Amino acid sequence: xxxxxxxxxxxxxxxxxxxxxxxxxxxxxxxxxxxxxxxxxxxxxxxxxxxxxxxxxxxxxxxxxxxxxxxxxxxxxxxxxxxxxxxxxxxxxxxxxxxxxxxxxxxxxxxxxxxxxxxxxxxxxxxxxxxxxxxxxxxxxxxxxxxxxxxxxxxxxxxxxxxxxxxxxxxxxxxxxxxxxxxxxxxxxxxxxxxxxx
Ligand code: FES
Numbered sequence: 001x002x003x004x005x006x007x008x009x010x011x012x013x014x015x016x017x018x019x020x021x022x023x024x025x026x027x028x029x030x031x032x033x034x035x036x037x038x039x040x041x042x043x044x045x046x047x048x049x050x051x052x053x054x055x056x057x058x059x060x061x062x063x064x065x066x067x068x069x070x071x072x073x074x075x076x077x078x079x080x081x082x083x084x085x086x087x088x089x090x091x092x093x094x095x096x097x098x099x100x101x102x103x104x105x106x107x108x109x110x111x112x113x114x115x116x117x118x119x120x121x122x123x124x125x126x127x128x129x130x131x132x133x134x135x136x137x138x139x140x141x142x143x144x145x146x147x148x149x150x151x152x153x154x155x156x157x158x159x160x161x162x163x164x165x166x167x168x169x170x171x172x173x174x175x176x177x178x179x180x181x182x183x184x185x186x187x188x189x190x191x192x193x194x195x196x197x198x
């Protein structure tokens with residue numbers, strides 16, 4: 001029986017080491033392929049962003065009945081003409097019915113953003129922070145506020161089919177002469193600034 005040396009024994013147990021070239025089975029992409037991959041990934045990313053942007057703009061940002069969206073105000077709740085306004089805290093507005101017609105007043109003071117409250121005693125809105133005061137129709141009376149209360153665009157549909165919508169000046173909507181009110185929509189996403197203190 002032939003004898004074996006120590007070196008021959010180790011060679012039988014441990015496989016012969018492969019060269020680096022043998023170990024690399026997958027060929028690296030060529031420069032041209034690499035550029036194709038980068039180009040493809042860029043196009044895919046661009047398309048993804050464009051699709052996300054389209055979906056974002058297509059969906060309404062504000063839901064109906066939440067601030068920033070449209071509120072349905074029940075006609076039965078329209079206050080008496082000249083009476084105390086109705087507050088809708090979730091919409092941050094007051095519905096007032098002064099002599100000129102119906103207005104939806106933004107309930108935030110035009111000075112520094114406090115919340116004026118209706119004073120039944122003085123028949124006006126009074127701001128608790130720095131004392132600005134506003135009439136029932138939101139018109140500035142006194143104090144540091146720079147302008148009258150802002151208003152929200154309102155659309156009223158009447159029994160006879162007439163539809164009235166607040167103009168860009170925020171003028172009140174007269175309620176007479178068209179029969180019963182069918183619906184009142186107040187758009188809290190469409191704030192109208194009064195021209196100064198009118
Ligand atoms: S925040 Fe209303 S008067 Fe200043």
